[in-house]
Amino acid sequence: MDSTTKTAGGIETSYAKTLLPVTQAAHPTGEMYHDPAVLEREKQVIFGEDWLCIGRAEEIANPGDYKTFRLVEQPVLLCRKSDGTIAAYSNTCLHRGVEVATGAGNTKEFTCPYHGWLYNLDGQLIGAPYMRDSEGFDRKNCKLPALPCETFQGWVFVSLNKTPEKFETFIAEFAEKFGYLDMEPMRLGIQRDIPLNCNWKLMVENFIDFYHIGVLHKDTIGRYMKTTDVPYETRKRGQVFINEYDAGSHTKSGEVFVEPIPALKDKPPRFSQAGVLTPNVNFFVRPDYVMLYSSWPVDANTMIMKQFIVFPRHIVESPGFPEVKRQFLEMSDKILGEDFAMVESLQNASRARHFVPGRMSRLEKGVQHFILHNLDRIYGERQMATAAE
The missing domain is CATH 3.90.380.10 (Naphthalene 1,2-dioxygenase Alpha Subunit; Chain A, domain 1)
Known part of the structure; x- marks a missing residue:
């Protein structure tokens, strides 16, 4: 045992x-x-x-700023969207799972380096070369898996659980x-x-x-x-x-x-x-x-x-x-x-x-x-x- x-x-x-x-x-x-x-x-x-604390909001201060992490082997992409909010995604292309971003930087979109699938800052798939002939495939229905993401006084938290306990409950005593x-x-x-x-x-x-x-x-x-x-x-x-x-x-x-x-x-x-x-x-x-x-x-x-x-x-x-x-x-x-x-x-x-x-x-x-x-x-x-x- x-x-x-x-x-x-x-x-x-x-x-x-x-x-x-x-x-x-x-x-x-x-x-x-x-x-x-x-x-x-x-x-x-x-x-x-x-809920896991992964850093500070000012690390991605401007729209398009992003950072990538591996949280206990799970690839995570954190970015500042065009509307100024922070989002976290599973950093895995919807095609074969290759990371769509590495390191940190600023961008308007994320491109998979393997086959060129393209995502905007909302995680929406906006380009997929040579997929028009794939029956039933509609890129409009494809988005990078979003992860729960919250902030507390500038500290950024994400969860690998898509339905974690309420963040307000988690952070209340702290x-x-x-x-x-x-x-x-x-x-x-x-x-x-x-x-x-x-x-x-x-x-x-x-x-x-x-x-x-x-x-x-x-x-x-x-x-x-x-x-x-x-x-x-x-x-x-x-x-x-x-x-x-x-x-x-x-x-x-x-x-x-x-x-x-x-x-x-x-x-x-x-x-x-x-x-x-x-x-x-x-x-x-x-x-x-x-x-x-x-x-x-x-x-x-x-x-x-x-x-x-x-x-x-x-x-x-x-x-x-x-x-x-x-x-x-x-x-x-x-x-x-x-x-x-x-x-x-x-x-x-x-x-x-x-x-x-x-x-x-x-x-x-x-x-x-x-x-x-x-x-x-x-x-x-x-x-x-x-x-x-």
Whole structure:
């Protein structure tokens, strides 16, 4: 029996210690992080069902702008239509399935490079050479498959499920917590894709694991970040919110290095918030910028982490922004480098024959909540509203 078809009893046997209250619980067994069968199940019931954040609206600011993605192997085309709205399509020609666009750019129409089928920005087929003799074929009835697409304060979401839950329901608790930031007028200052040799869940867990900060990051953010009393707030759907805590900006001193976001101008200089928007987004608020990280599986043992940093628009457009970016990345890369070494070591541990996962700390309450949610999605219908106390 593979790991995704366990009976309820089997789940209890394999993960009994993980299901206990956090002060009694242990971490899950390694199959959660290296078994291809688990990932295939995640592709179906998590990534194939949920709303997924894929970037910022300003990345396709003008009519005809487009970007292409592969979301868990599914080809997606995102474009700004002539009327200014954003649309998402399956990036597959209706003839043989070849991608009708690659990379990013600006265009008035999409042309399949194989046989020349032509589509407008609405996804409508407007040209198909040598198809007049094909009986019953009418290009007027042919459109690229549209995918549900929504935005929240400039962040773009799509779903691979043609009938997902209402976006308003999906985003409601996140909007309640972070909607005050008014991120719509902010602008993307940094965007990077970073490959990692670990399972996608390990990166999400790492970002809400405050237990490691005083040890691993003792020479970086651990110098000025208090982590002994983490104000975790666990919500439905595996979401974790970390209310106001003392952290600071990604500078050597932790001090704000550009003027604060308008909504945060009256907050303390080390004001911070964080959260997990399932399935794969980690979100961090600092006085002068907002960070969003999304973790995407490549296979069970490798992933791509997308890093998005948004700042007030006038900061991004100022002549001094290259220096701001340089300073940010200098510190960010030190912190992330420390994390990357650990999550890749965790991945190795998931396959270690003699390793038995150890007990959890109370500081891992948020991590446990996320883990339990994924266990629910993969193996059962328990759908806990809160993690075990």
